[in-house]
Amino acid sequence: MTDSLKTLATALLAALMLLTGAALAAEPDAADDSRAVAERVEDLKKKVIRLNRDLFILEEDLLFPASTQFAVFLSVDAGQFLKLDAVKLKVNGEIVASHLYTERQVTALERGGMQRLYMGNLKTGTHEVTAFVEGMGPDNRAYKQAATLAFDKGTETAALEIRIQDRSSDYQPVVSIVEWE
Amino acid sequence: MNRPVALLPRAPKPDLGSRLVAAAVACLLFMLDAAVVIADVAPARAKDPVYGWVLYNYHQGEALKALTLLEVARERGGIRGHGAYPELVEGGLMLSYGMPREARDLFTRLLEETKATDTQPDINESSAGERGADSGVTLAPGIRSQAWFYLGKVFYLEGDYPQAHENFQKVDALVLEESNSELYAEWLYLRARLAMLSDSDNSSYASSHESPRENPSMNASGKTLVEYLRAQLKHSGLWAHYLSYNLAMAEVTAGDVEKAQQSLRKLISGMEGETPTNHRNSEYRALLDKSRLSLARLYLRETRFNDALRLLGAMPLDSVFSDTALYDYAVAAAEQGQLQRALDALEALSQRTLFLSWREQVPYARGYVLEQLNQPRKALNAFAQASEHYESRGRELIATRQSLTEESLMARLSFLRNNDDIATDAYGRLRVMPSDFGISDVLATEPFQQALSELNELYQMRALLIRREGQLGTFETMLETRRVQRERRSREARFELEQQKAEEWVEQQTSFRAEIEAALAAEDVGFFMTTKQKELKARLDRVAATLAQLRDGSLGNGNSAEHQRDKYARMKAYFDWTLANDYGVNRWAAQKQLRELNAEMQQFESQRAAIEALMSGDEKHDELAGRLIRKGEDIQSLKAQVQEAIAQARSILMERLDKALEQQGRELRRYLVASRHAQARLADQLFRAGQNAEAANE
Numbered sequence: 001m002t003d004s005l006k007t008l009a010t011a012l013l014a015a016l017m018l019l020t021g022a023a024l025a026a027e028p029d030a031a032d033d034s035r036a037v038a039e040r041v042e043d044l045k046k047k048v049i050r051l052n053r054d055l056f057i058l059e060e061d062l063l064f065p066a067s068t069q070f071a072v073f074l075s076v077d078a079g080q081f082l083k084l085d086a087v088k089l090k091v092n093g094e095i096v097a098s099h100l101y102t103e104r105q106v107t108a109l110e111r112g113g114m115q116r117l118y119m120g121n122l123k124t125g126t127h128e129v130t131a132f133v134e135g136m137g138p139d140n141r142a143y144k145q146a147a148t149l150a151f152d153k154g155t156e157t158a159a160l161e162i163r164i165q166d167r168s169s170d171y172q173p174v175v176s177i178v179e180w181e
Numbered sequence: 182m183n184r185p186v187a188l189l190p191r192a193p194k195p196d197l198g199s200r201l202v203a204a205a206v207a208c209l210l211f212m213l214d215a216a217v218v219i220a221d222v223a224p225a226r227a228k229d230p231v232y233g234w235v236l237y238n239y240h241q242g243e244a245l246k247a248l249t250l251l252e253v254a255r256e257r258g259g260i261r262g263h264g265a266y267p268e269l270v271e272g273g274l275m276l277s278y279g280m281p282r283e284a285r286d287l288f289t290r291l292l293e294e295t296k297a298t299d300t301q302p303d304i305n306e307s308s309a310g311e312r313g314a315d316s317g318v319t320l321a322p323g324i325r326s327q328a329w330f331y332l333g334k335v336f337y338l339e340g341d342y343p344q345a346h347e348n349f350q351k352v353d354a355l356v357l358e359e360s361n362s363e364l365y366a367e368w369l370y371l372r373a374r375l376a377m378l379s380d381s382d383n384s385s386y387a388s389s390h391e392s393p394r395e396n397p398s399m400n401a402s403g404k405t406l407v408e409y410l411r412a413q414l415k416h417s418g419l420w421a422h423y424l425s426y427n428l429a430m431a432e433v434t435a436g437d438v439e440k441a442q443q444s445l446r447k448l449i450s451g452m453e454g455e456t457p458t459n460h461r462n463s464e465y466r467a468l469l470d471k472s473r474l475s476l477a478r479l480y481l482r483e484t485r486f487n488d489a490l491r492l493l494g495a496m497p498l499d500s501v502f503s504d505t506a507l508y509d510y511a512v513a514a515a516e517q518g519q520l521q522r523a524l525d526a527l528e529a530l531s532q533r534t535l536f537l538s539w540r541e542q543v544p545y546a547r548g549y550v551l552e553q554l555n556q557p558r559k560a561l562n563a564f565a566q567a568s569e570h571y572e573s574r575g576r577e578l579i580a581t582r583q584s585l586t587e588e589s590l591m592a593r594l595s596f597l598r599n600n601d602d603i604a605t606d607a608y609g610r611l612r613v614m615p616s617d618f619g620i621s622d623v624l625a626t627e628p629f630q631q632a633l634s635e636l637n638e639l640y641q642m643r644a645l646l647i648r649r650e651g652q653l654g655t656f657e658t659m660l661e662t663r664r665v666q667r668e669r670r671s672r673e674a675r676f677e678l679e680q681q682k683a684e685e686w687v688e689q690q691t692s693f694r695a696e697i698e699a700a701l702a703a704e705d706v707g708f709f710m711t712t713k714q715k716e717l718k719a720r721l722d723r724v725a726a727t728l729a730q731l732r733d734g735s736l737g738n739g740n741s742a743e744h745q746r747d748k749y750a751r752m753k754a755y756f757d758w759t760l761a762n763d764y765g766v767n768r769w770a771a772q773k774q775l776r777e778l779n780a781e782m783q784q785f786e787s788q789r790a791a792i793e794a795l796m797s798g799d800e801k802h803d804e805l806a807g808r809l810i811r812k813g814e815d816i817q818s819l820k821a822q823v824q825e826a827i828a829q830a831r832s833i834l835m836e837r838l839d840k841a842l843e844q845q846g847r848e849l850r851r852y853l854v855a856s857r858h859a860q861a862r863l864a865d866q867l868f869r870a871g872q873n874a875e876a877a878n879e
Binding site for chain 1: 226227233234236238239240241245248249278280282283631632635638642646649652659660663805808809816819822823826829830
């Protein structure tokens, strides 16, 4: 089908949708059926969300018990001085996660979203976490920076955040790792 | 001839509501998105990582994931530090996931909780969406008014006019006009529509402050509310034109055709003198063409064919209404006696490639015009072609209805895809085109689109449940792995316990305790001696034994045995005195040690018992296994419900298509019969004319 035919077909469909409006009112039973299905679909969606929630919690309980649970999030504050490309995460010298970012993910991060980059288990004691961040820095130059944090893992859930922030004093991005209380 | 139908943003029928609600809710979503951005300006960073994670999914359009995370957060005590924003975001997510009813309830609740921020000058856009100390929601006035507007629109599109009216009344007109003039115009328009509805069904959706008189639709200046709102809308472009058009259509319905014509003429001349903005140009043109078409049809009704021809002749050929206008033009020309022009218009229509059911009248009309043009042979051919066409279309329709299955329907549709999912438009409709244009007008109907969309959603849900079922299978494997690892650790712990020889320790502690208790009972001072005292006693005993072996005077002067015995006696006496003196302290020290030992042993025992208990049974494992079983049952139950809903949605969809095809079939048969009658009549006429000619020749 040519583009012009497609356009014409779309326009005609739009016109028909308007024209058929009056005829539809003559089918109250069909409308009731439709509404019933729509409500049923919505109700099923609610149940699916609850099921998802239960399975999510079950998975965490199974794989990451609260006493050893360890999560690493990543956030981008503003993102004017760094176009994020990739992140690698090392825990106690071992690479445990790496991620390549899509345009959509970067936008979501720049709009205040936080990505859960890694979820795992750690014993109590001192651990070292290192994040390697790559992207395009100021003046379109390739940018690489690492940040390290040694932290004590207690018997509670531990959460860290890799924070990529714009530093206006020297127009450079800064990578840091902070611990969530 | 078809009666003019009021189109475009005319009050939709209630049964169209649920899909059209998507339009309003999409706007509501954008509004909330703006609110989220506003929220992000002040607290630039998520104060709770889970909220940040929700936003990460929200901004990527992953509604189901984000809703799941919000549910998880709620289960674990909620999101901290963001007030009511997580709920606002949840509402927006519900809308984009196709849960308008849930979202509506949530927004209604949140807006009801909204504090009157107009009286609080320190509250600005940056603090919008915070939950106050009294757990009320603080929304900036602009956002609150927009939210009330959109909620009202959701109700309006659902056909719940009283609720729509109530929500529209909560909008602050000045605030809305200042924050969004386009929405303000739409708000006036929708209120005017409600006022028109209240005039027609004697209910009142009028505002009390604008209509202080007893008559609810009249205000102090004697204007009706609709007139008042129309005056407010005067310079707001399209919304004012829509209202004018709908008022003209209401006049037609009321039987005042003359007034309706005047209104339409005024509207058309007004619109022709304006230059619309680019982004609404097509909408503007569509309304102008629709107004012309409606006026032309009114002229046709009154047999003012010249006026109709003039109006229809001026309509552009690339308009969405150009085909309808062309057909009406042919009708007007035929009625006016300009049959060649009518034929030309019909020929032009026949050349159109797309099949639409209403165009089925064209082949018959062509024959009719040719007959009127006194061209019986050509007319006979045209009717013969029309009969063939209707027969062939009828056979196609029968075959289509007989082989009508969901698969055959889907094969006739071409879906636009976005990755693996079918793409949808802003109204939530699937982006679908018919591969077979015979069903294009059925496909274009709102209920059919809705049924198609619901069926698609149910299939997606079924696919998700199948994935979750697989996930549950992996959970079972995880649980089994956990059990095996636990058993291994239990074996290791048991071995360690055996190595510790715990029983021996317990025996020793028991015997020690018994000895102490016996000594206490016997007040055995010697038992409680300190190590030093024991050493001294041993030395004294050794001295006593040595002295016992010595004879008196055997050691010489100054060192006689007697002298040594006296010395020993003094030392012994002193020692006994010390023992007696220290008995209390020594006994207490021993008892203290015993208590400490008992406590240690008790802890040791309880730890051992706990380890034994852990080794003998696994409550956590049982609890997890129980949850797994329950979730497995939930999935099966949901799968059954989804399957049932799919069957229902499928049956509705097929029924709709079948009914539409049946209706098409009936119309085709009518045209077929009429064409055959005309064919027979003309053949007879020509035969008779031929016979007469032969007779005249003879």
